[in-house]
Amino acid sequence: MKLPAIKVNDVHLSFPMLQYEPRGIKEAFLAIALRRRKSKAERVFWALKGISLKIEQGEVVGLIGTNGSGKSTLLRTIAHTYAPDKGTVETVGGITNLQLGSGFRDELTGIENIRLSGAIMGYSPAEINTKTEEIIEFSGIGDFIHQPIRTYSSGMKSRLGFAVAAVAEPDILLLDEVLAVGDAQFREKSMARLEEMVGGDTTVVIVSHNMVELRRLCSRVICLSQGKVALDGDAGEVIDKYLENTGAKPETE
């Protein structure tokens, strides 16, 4: 049996409800002075309410659910961005949480952004040097790569973002709604690249609303509902049930 790459154990995570929080120092003082504060239990929103999962090394898991069901929050908790209020998250190996172009700076050129993102993702200078060519090639941006990216179209930016991530070789890859970027041609190219990554040893967790792509990539799908695991199992079955429950029509290609 393979080792679990991700072990999520009874994770609870709360967010402050900002309408009840003092917006600034002045309000904070007023709230204390006037005893207007609600108790802590009333002021928080539980985004994750006791989630337990085990994902084995090399598994490709889709994460579905309605908006606000806790998918992205769970992904960020797995990436150790959020510390759970209760429960534990254990992961093995390096993690890349892919969100397109989150480290990009508009003032810098394409190349400069590639190098910066590479450094942020933890590559060594040597690795970045060898990968830069590959990234430029994959993005298909051509000579614009020497232009500041504020001159890029939004499609070009996301292509560059995907290309930077596509050369990554993490142990755990987390994808938050990044499947459908660029034009049809680039989308096909990125799906092909993802399938390549999925085929290897990488553990992948994908958050997406695109059921066609999830069916194509994942073996297992987990459906979240109001911060809890509602369904967990074979990709086809879970997606069918989810679509049935939400009353959506089966998707067509």
Added chain:
Amino acid sequence: MLRLLKIVRKHRYVLTNFVSRDLKIKYRGTVAGYLWSLLEPLSLVAVYYFIFGVIAKRGEADFPLLVILGLLPWNYFNGVIMSSSTALRSNAGLVLRVHLPRETYILANAATALVVMGLSLLVIIPFMFVWDVVPGWKLILFPISILVLSGFALGLGMVVACANVIYRDLGYLISVIFRFLFYFSATIYPVSMVPKEFQYYFLFNPIALCLSMGRNGVMNREMPFEPIHVISACVLSLFIFALGNWTFPKLESKAVKYL
């Protein structure tokens, strides 16, 4: 506190990339960009020289040098705190996605401010020739004063970075406090201009002590303070630095939920 050193060692490549990113953005257009950053302290010197030298008729001929040596370290200190206060918010995209110790963003900002100060300091070289200022062994006091100042700046910066995410009006409060601190810290005047009977108390302000120590170090002058002032500044700096290091991990996990 060792945690910060570990971060610097482990993530130095990311740090240098952040710093060069910020410098590139600041100095876009290379040489001309750098000249702009010299123009800023020079213009301030002209203003203060006009106010103190021409209108108030106070101070000696080398007054501009004295002003630069107060202003640039002050700008560094102020810059670290101000950039820290927005460090988590302006990097929210990365903070929420990349598993990088969040101290990195603050360290990178501080390092950038340090480099900018270093580059701007070159402006004093011609002034030193003009007024025949020859530095001696006391020059060593300048880097020491910057080190003590950095302890304050980083310690405060780490607290402010988190607090500003939760209480979003903190920036206004800081700028008011810093306006006061600016005029009470011997930035644009020497300690010797402070009335004699207040000087002893005045120098317990660690920022005033640092600025005056660094300035008199470079200009090779008598030090206006006593050992007790230096000790109190060093202890306070270490304390604030330790406090920042200790609270940051606790505060940041709370703060990210407000981003």
